[in-house]
Amino acid sequence: METSSPIPFAPSTTIPLPLPGEVFLAGSQGLMPLAPHHCRNEAAELQSLLVRHPGLLPSRQINPDDPPRWLLIQEEMPVPDPTNGVDRWSLDVLFVDHLAIPTFVECKRMLDTRSRREVVAQMIEYAANGHHYWDAVDMRARAEKSLGSEALQSWITTHTAVSDPEAFFQQVQANLRDAKIRLIFFLEEAPPSLPSLVDFLNKQLNATEVLLVEARQYRMAEGAGAGLPQDQRIIVPRVFGYTEQARVAKRASRQEVVNAMGGGSTGGEEAFLAALAEGALPEATRTAIQTLLDAWSHTPEENQPYWKFLKTANLVLPHKQTKRNLIQLCADGAIGISFGYWNLECYPNSPPAMQDTFTRLVQQLQERCGWHFTAEQLKGYPYVKPDKWLAHTHTLIDIFNSL
Structure with missing residues (x-):
């Protein structure tokens, strides 16, 4: 990984x-x-x-x-x-x-x-x-x-x-x-x-x-x-x-x-899409990114997952009693997984919905994608490059929708 x-x-x-x-x-x-x-x-x-x-x-x-x-x-x-x-x-x-x-x-x-x-x-x-x-x-x-x-x-x-x-x-x-x-x-x-x-x-x-x-x-x-x-x-x-x-x-x-460092609050959807267009990404990567973007709303919706656009696209799960990002989709095609925002050791007083989400997320990424993370990564924000996640695009959508 x-x-x-x-x-x-x-x-x-x-x-x-x-x-x-x-x-x-x-x-x-x-x-x-x-x-x-x-x-x-x-x-x-x-x-x-x-x-x-x-x-x-x-x-x-x-x-x-x-x-x-x-x-x-x-x-x-x-x-x-x-x-x-x-x-x-x-x-x-x-x-x-x-x-x-x-x-x-x-x-x-x-x-x-x-x-x-x-x-x-x-x-x-x-x-x-x-x-x-x-x-x-x-x-x-x-x-x-x-x-x-x-x-x-x-x-x-x-x-x-x-x-x-x-x-x-x-x-x-x-x-x-x-x-x-x-x-x-x-x-x-x-x-x-x-x-x-x-x-x-x-x-x-x-x-x-x-x-x-x-x-x-x-x-x-x-x-x-x-x-x-x-x-x-x-x-x-x-x-x-x-x-x-x-x-x-x-x-x-x-x-x-x-x-x-690419994490500013400026940008938005147009800036993110423009960065995608300017990059020299393979067509398969562009298609997979668009598939992920099309899977959820691009505006905040109550109790529904949605994309929040900064200089990256950030998937938010408000129905889990939090507005913390679950994943971060970068213009270079990498996916960042925000374990650090969800890990129980980092947030021991997090609500039960968040605790359950974190546990099931890790389990399903292991079982369905074959991804295994170190203890340090489960406290942090590991990035997965396109060649590791493209084949799992629809599986990832199913996993995030099931949380």
Whole structure:
């Protein structure tokens, strides 16, 4: 198989923070208190932990409508000195997301006294200098080294609206040059002054997002939970700095990014059909696409599936108590399956109709089309190329109509 929601966050002062003895693990032994865990080794307990588990950057808090999917470029990313071009500093972690937005991350433990003005100045300096020295070729090579070329291709095909790594990294470079980037301070506990500083910066910068992710850690309190592993930790990440006011300030810039990646809200049916006409698709692919388009209404209908046209054609099932896309039909002939919008692990509180739909969709695609997806794909947005779905055109229509 080839693969290819905004929430206003309350200021930190309105959220009472847990105190020692206020966080518990409920189990067969009753309530076991958890104690705050303060990192001793910044690299091992924060930086490397984040590299292994990028989900600690809470995507749904950052953008509930379109949660970022993270791609590691490099840990300890070299940053050159602008005066001589020699690598002088290193950024803790450089990610990009599925919209090709470079994401700078600096990790600091609570006991590091630099977690205030110095770390903010340091981050801005990195962003300013990386802007001049990192390019598409360099970042792609580093991502391939971090992930492997095949895994990188799979990630781009699965999570983005493009299938060509070169095109994706050219957009990463363009966003970097235009300061359409994201700066994240990743701390186990933020000093009181930093959230307000980050919030101020975030409101002033129209293209650059500045966020603070506080990842508080807890472990089993001493003497509690006999027989249970004492080295396990609970990590609770939450985002500061992205108020509704900041979202409004960045709306135009972020829409430009979305449009550049082929996912903008502009377009419509005429634009989609025009893109189809301009493409050099084989006649069999054009016929199959038209068959799918003819199977459902092109305007919203109550309790009936319909196509919603952006720069892609998106099949919506309103009778399943959701307006989330089920599939995405692209102008290059690929079909994207929006498992990520329907997966129970991603949306555990989804209504029963959605849960049943997801289960039956996966089952029927396996049984009737012979398609099998990895656990990661079932949480994401895999793309199926035309040579894999053309023979199943009418079967797909039957499957979607039966949901």
